[in-house]
Amino acid sequence: MQEKNARANKMMLWFAMISMTMTFAGLTSAYVVSSSRADWLSSFELPNQFLYSTLLILTSSITFFLGKKALEKGKLALQKIFLWATLALTILFIYFQFTGFSEIISQGYYFTGAASSINTSFIYVLVLLHLAHVFGGLIVLSIVIIQTYRNAYSPDQKLGYELAELFWHFLDFLWIYLYVFVTVYS
Numbered sequence: 001m002q003e004k005n006a007r008a009n010k011m012m013l014w015f016a017m018i019s020m021t022m023t024f025a026g027l028t029s030a031y032v033v034s035s036s037r038a039d040w041l042s043s044f045e046l047p048n049q050f051l052y053s054t055l056l057i058l059t060s061s062i063t064f065f066l067g068k069k070a071l072e073k074g075k076l077a078l079q080k081i082f083l084w085a086t087l088a089l090t091i092l093f094i095y096f097q098f099t100g101f102s103e104i105i106s107q108g109y110y111f112t113g114a115a116s117s118i119n120t121s122f123i124y125v126l127v128l129l130h131l132a133h134v135f136g137g138l139i140v141l142s143i144v145i146i147q148t149y150r151n152a153y154s155p156d157q158k159l160g161y162e163l164a165e166l167f168w169h170f171l172d173f174l175w176i177y178l179y180v181f182v183t184v185y186s
Contacts, residue, residue: 041119049100053093060089061172140164
């Protein structure tokens with residue numbers, strides 16, 4: 001029964017991630033189609049803050065993974081350290097995302113209105129939608145941290161942790177895809 005429940009939970013998560021992937025695929029397809037517009041900015045570059053945030057979220061994926069490895073070895077203190085590191089890296093990721101937006105605004109590009117461009121409007125939508133999912137990931141990470149302190153996980157009982165980790169890696173992969181896509185396609 002427990003194995004059947006685990007499979008069902010994993011399947012639901014995969015369906016959710018596929019759905020999110022389809023949303024971002026549609027948005028990036030619209031980005032490509034819109035690039036043929038006359039008002040498309042061919043010289044726009046993402047601020048460096050987005051590169052820094054990319055490195056941070058990639059590192060957070062590593063710390064989340066290392067936390068699971070520590071859990072599997074029964075090293076709960078080390079697992080907690082890796083989870084807190086993941087949280088700190090995520091907060092820094094969010095900080096750099098918003099400083100990146102500040103840089104775009106300081107360049108005179110806004111989400112909408114006369115000072116906006118189609119490029120930056122797409123970037124705002126892509127990044128803010130991803131950030132909404134990251135905030136969901138933060139909730140999941142917070143639950144994992146709380147459950148860790150409640151000793152809910154063990155080397156034999158780690159389904160919740162594994163599901164959270166899978167979602168986390170998905171969010172990281174999604175951001176890396178978006179960053180590379182916008183960087184290459186701008």
